[in-house]
Amino acid sequence: MWVIDWAKSHPQAAALYTCFAVGVLVVYRTLTTKATGEYDYILTLSAALQTLAFGLLDFDTKSNVGEGLSEKTLVAFLLAHMARTSTTFTGEGYIPEDNTADVYLYQLLEVAGVAFLAHKLNKVKAARSMNQIAQGVERWSLVGSMVGLALALGYFTKSTGHNQFWMDWAWMASVWLEAFALFPQVYLLISAAAPYVDDTAVHFAGLTLSASGFFALFWGRAAKDRYNEFEKTGEHLFFIAIMGAVMVRVTLCSAYFYVFMKTSRGHKGALVSSGKGEYELCMSDDQTDFDEL
Secondary structure, eight states, X not given: OHHHHHHHHOHHHHHHHHHXXXXXHHHHHHOOBOGGGTTHHHXXXXXXXXXXXXXXXXXXXXXXXXXXXXXXXXXXXXXXXXXXXXXXXXXXXSSOOBXXXXXXXXXXXXXXXXXXXXXXHHHHHHHHHHHTOSTTSSOHHHHHHHHHHHHHHHHHHOOOSSSOHHHXXXXXXXXXXXXXXXXXXXXXXXXXXXXXXXXXXXHHHHHHHHHHHHHHHHXXXXXXXXXXXXXXXXXXXXXXXXXXXXXXXXXXXXXXXXXXXXXXXXXXXXXXXXXXXXXXXXXXXXXXXXXXX
């Protein structure tokens, strides 16, 4: 079967998918919810999908230099998830209200995502620095702008889930920053600064889109159920803001998936067909020219 053949050739990816499937099955069989958290499992599923996406990006891509991958997107994701994790471990707001909270499942998924991101970012930076690849292609000012905008929007649209000013601000800012995180990636591909992509990163692209969809589903359901309640206390701006962030996130995730697939199919000489990274392709081209001489 093709599944077995694929698993044999991608053991790390197969292990990650197996862990995810087993985890989903265990939670499904043992889940107990509260009246106030009937749909919180959707939030946990979204976090699990995003963590799986980061894990596959870290362990199951061909190119060491992260061909077609934006470092600044990885940085934005890392900052967003670190900020959110710092609040969900120390506060009681914005976490699933079901029995998975007893084992800190949601928080552990976020921590795993942070670990995968940090490891991947370190590998990509080291490989690109060593091979002089993609140096100066992206600007830190873009990350600074996204962080600044996320902090500003977070300040004006935060709620009181933690009942602590700094934690509520950090959590809402993390939501906005995660929503913006894929902008450098989409811009990098559209601008043709990265003409090739690592086709094995399709798992990251697809799972990130799926995670954003479930995130949108959860907060859409929460807004439907509790908007009137928040409107009475004048806090309904939070739901308007969270749905705005959701729309931005889903739009950018969709755009990334579309552009990724288009780029992957449109360049036959890239990693998608050769299995070589950008540095290796350059070396091959140089060697060919030398041989011709």
